Amino acid sequence: MKVLIAGLALLMLGGCATDGQSPWSALTSSGRCAKPSSDQELALNLSDDLANEGKLHASLANLQNMPDALPQVRQRKARNYRLLGRSEAEPLYRSLLGTCMDAEGEHGLGQLAAARGDNAQAMAHMQRAAQLAPTDEKIRNDLGVVYLNQLRMADARFEFMTAIELKQSDPLAAVNLVTLLIYQDDWGQAAKVVSQLGLSPEQVTDAQARAQKLKGPSAPARKVVAVSDAIRWLSSEE
Numbered sequence: 001m002k003v004l005i006a007g008l009a010l011l012m013l014g015g016c017a018t019d020g021q022s023p024w025s026a027l028t029s030s031g032r033c034a035k036p037s038s039d040q041e042l043a044l045n046l047s048d049d050l051a052n053e054g055k056l057h058a059s060l061a062n063l064q065n066m067p068d069a070l071p072q073v074r075q076r077k078a079r080n081y082r083l084l085g086r087s088e089a090e091p092l093y094r095s096l097l098g099t100c101m102d103a104e105g106e107h108g109l110g111q112l113a114a115a116r117g118d119n120a121q122a123m124a125h126m127q128r129a130a131q132l133a134p135t136d137e138k139i140r141n142d143l144g145v146v147y148l149n150q151l152r153m154a155d156a157r158f159e160f161m162t163a164i165e166l167k168q169s170d171p172l173a174a175v176n177l178v179t180l181l182i183y184q185d186d187w188g189q190a191a192k193v194v195s196q197l198g199l200s201p202e203q204v205t206d207a208q209a210r211a212q213k214l215k216g217p218s219a220p221a222r223k224v225v226a227v228s229d230a231i232r233w234l235s236s237e238e
Contacts, residue, residue: 033071033100040066047076056080071101078108082115103132107139114146122146130159137166141173148180148214156180168197175203182211 036044043062050059060080066073078092090112096105110125126143133139144159157180163173174197181190194204 036070036072040070044072044076051076051080051083056084071096071099071104075101075104075108082108082112103129103136103139106132107136107142110146111142114142114149119146119150123150135166137163137170137173140166141170141176144173144176148176148183151214153180153184164197171197171199171203174199175207178204178207179210179214182208183214 035041043066047059047062050056050062060077063073063077063080068074068077074092074095078089078096081087081089081092089108093105093108093112096102096108099105106125106129110122110129113119113121113125123143123146126139126146129136129139130143140159141163144156144163147153147156147159157177160173160177160180163170164177174193178190178193178199181187181193190207193199199207
């Protein structure tokens with residue numbers, strides 16, 4: 001593990017009240033969240049499991065009888081509503097600002113802004129989220145995506161590398177890093193990341209499609225086989 005991370009490092013060297021306060025902020029001020037009861041914890045875990053299976057409506061249903069005074073409940077409702085494309089997500093995320101889930105509120109608002117193409121707002125929220133929770137790999141990855149959408153390549157690379165080092169088992173940041181490298185036509189570096197982190201051909205195909213979208217429709221398309229050839233070349237050199 002240490003050898004792999006060191007190798008990659010060398011490789012890359014790169015808000016709902018009118019006063020802005022949450023109506024629940026007096027109950028859950030910034031800091032550690034109050035621990036839910038055991039029954040509430042079970043319901044939250046079940047909601048998470050259902051959401052992870054893509055059963056967002058069922059996940060929401062399991063949250064309906066839980067108290068909204070719990071920021072953990074509002075955060076999960078906000079996530080599900082966001083993924084369902086519903087307007088209830090934004091006020092719920094804003095209700096988390098100034099509470100023990102401040103970072104999650106900023107992160108969610110950043111995700112909503114990014115989805116509507118407002119990169120300036122997305123960046124502001126994501127940067128605040130990263131300041132509040134600097135070791136959250138999902139926040140660092142999503143901040144990197146915002147930078148990538150703005151073609152701020154050095155900043156995006158830094159965030160993707162941070163996310164990878166924080167949680168190497170999550171391939172999302174690795175795919176985003178490969179997207180960045182393919183955008184830059186750095187096929188050799190892309191092949192090394194693919195090989196070292198074990199990305200699948202489908203993930204490489206997705207990365208190339210996203211890189212092509214960043215370049216625009218007028219850019220000539222390159223075939224994924226270029227990455228595959230580079231991987232085979234690297235293997236022969238070892």
